[in-house]
Amino acid sequence: MGDVLAYVEPTGSDKLLAWARPLADAAGGDLIALVIGGAAPGADVLAPADVVLEVSHPALAQYTPEAHAAVLTAAIREHTPDVVLVVNTTAGLDLGPAVATAAGLAFVNYVTELTIAGGQAETVSAVYGGALLATATTPLPAVFELNAGALHPEVAAAGRGEKATLAPPAALDSLRTTFVENVEPPDEGVDLTKADLLVCVGRGIGDADSVSVAQDLATALGAELGASRPVVDSGWLPKSRQIGKSGAHVKPKVYLSLGVSGAPEHLEGMQESQTIIAINKDPTAAIFNVAHYGAVADLFDVAEELTSLAGDGA
């Protein structure tokens, strides 16, 4: 008892085990890293684990939600951990609630902080796009889905690093889900990761026609134009311009946002920018928590003034 079982992906959960090491120490149990299929992350990623639990089966050559849920459920049943951790990647979203139901465990997501005491967990979750934080108490055992952007581990001590094998569950022989192919995203000739200056437009821009205001500013400044997810999902800008969890991860010299609220999924893709300047009319917008400079202002007024100044060479 007291074990922490972490679902580790080939990429996307690199900081998970280092983050979980002190949690396992506090819980008085082992840190067990579940590595599914052949594509293991690097040895440095796995180093904090006490046990690296491997499972192989032909059905695990490529990720499918059904196969990975069956394996993670089997690992939970065999090891009966107090705490099961996934990161809020696509796999984490697929698996967390599914295995919680299969194993009869509680589930909490969007977790940014997790502490364990007296057989229960206290969590802080970023909800409503990061506008509010929900503190919750959960009896253990339970499954937690962590916000990737909130994992800032200290350098972790190495674990015992024992190898163990999990028997493939029988469900892997009768899957209804098959991997078909990897698909290349369309190349639209945009590479936001190479820009020194990004102008990023968010939901606050209001509608498709107003995007031209941000485009004019980007042109005047010699910047690339990026967007947060709602702008892309509404069809106002193409997917190639999306910044965030499912878009580009950028680190420009300056990231200038217009009407971006700062949802955790967006912050994940831009919080390592060297300088962040945020314009938002809502003084409580979460973007101001990561910004180096901010202004509570109407984005259209500022964008038009700045476009004009840049054009003047002022």
Place this chain on the structure above:
Amino acid sequence: MNIAVLLRLMPNPGDELEVDDGGTDIDREYIEMVLNEYDDQALEEAVLIKEATGATVTAVGLAGEGIDQALRTAAARGADRTVLVGGDEIDPYDARTAAAAFAAAIRELAPDLVLTGVQTPSDVFGQLTPFLAADLGWPHADVVIGVTADDGHASVLQEYAGGRLARLSLGLPAVVGVQSSTTPPRYVSMARLRQAMSEGAIENLDVSFERAPAPVITSLARPEVSGHATMLEGDAGKVAQQILDLLREKGALTT
């Protein structure tokens, strides 16, 4: 083929959220509840499949304030049927309880394919798609950006970090969590909305389900502003000048 698209609500993104006196929920008195933005994408994807294959689309919502409007919007956008799922209690539910309610409805409606949004902004205790799939014992995929369906299978394009994509095939029946539709949700005119309201009635479906045991929210609060941002003051012109100076100082201007 029959497609069910499950609709839930979210606070209007433009509304400022306040915490209620109890300190554990948002104050719902002054906010408008609108169709969850990801469910909007799922609805569009369902209608696109209908247009491609002749499938029937049934929009399903849980009894609660604002859901009638969302169901009527679905009808105006192309849903063939609208179903309001009632029980002894009404929304808001945690996603696990919503899944139990929808699962009871899905067993009655027996669709081949269920689409819903990948998440709602309030899903602190999990997302609907994997809970529902686990309840029904159906395969599922979340974070999907395109769905086609025929011949007993759904072909879904699943998106991973950084925009990487893979195509999966799910044996039907299945549950799919939609992140974004193949083309953006279509605009519906007020005239079309009014017409849809006069055409078909919303069907009521009473089901029994139990609230799932959920962890307890002990507090809901605004994040403390870390305060490390230097705020630029003055009118728009002054703010713009300060930003331009910063861009020069940081070497971000190429000219």
